[in-house]
Amino acid sequence: MDRAQKQESIEALKSVFAGAGAVVVTHYSGMTVAEMTELRARLRKEEGTFQVVKNTLVQKALGGSIGEAGDALFTGPVAIAFGKDPVSAAKIVTQYAKENDKLKLVGGILGQTTVLDEAAVRALATLPSLDQIRGKLIGLIQAPATKIAGVLQAPAGQLARVFNAYATKDAA
Secondary structure (H helix, E strand, C coil), X not given: CCHHHHHHHHHHHHHHHHHCCEEEEEECCXXXXXXXXXXXXXHHHCXXXXXXXXXXXXXXXXXXXXXXXXXXXXXXXXXXXXECCHHHHHHHHHHHHHHCCCCEEEEEXXXXXXXXXXXXXXXXXXXXXXXXXXXXHHHHHXXXXXXXXXXXXXXXXXXXXXXHHHHXXXXX
16 A cells, blocks of 8 residues: 555545544454455445454544544454444444454444443444434424324314214114
8 A cells, every 4th residue: 555545545534533423443353254244234224334444544544633542442453333323333333243253342432532432332332323313303393283183173073973973863
């Protein structure tokens, strides 16, 4: 890899760290190509990515913004998982790590400055995704309107049932 390619990789990693809600750092030692492809496919469904990275390039891309604790994440065979939603990548990688012992969670980076340990990444994975939160919020907003519409329609429905009862009583 020549100097220009390294600079391109560093710029690409900078954009990854700037655009991702959270980056999950893993060790992938011993994983087969098929296993990595399966993990990539799961992440792709949630608009995420799993990428093997070179530690020195990541450290240059971060430029020391995460300190020694963050630099300690990037030792050994490292791959990162990231996506637009901070929770989705953590959730998928955590689930896959339970199924496959070869994938080890090391930690993560939230934003560009907060370093997460393995326990924090697992806690992040238990949170609802951004789409789930949006759905709950819309449901909460719509619930009062639905209840008001039901209350307003109830008297009219009761009147209709009373008129129908009188009509059937007279017909009988």
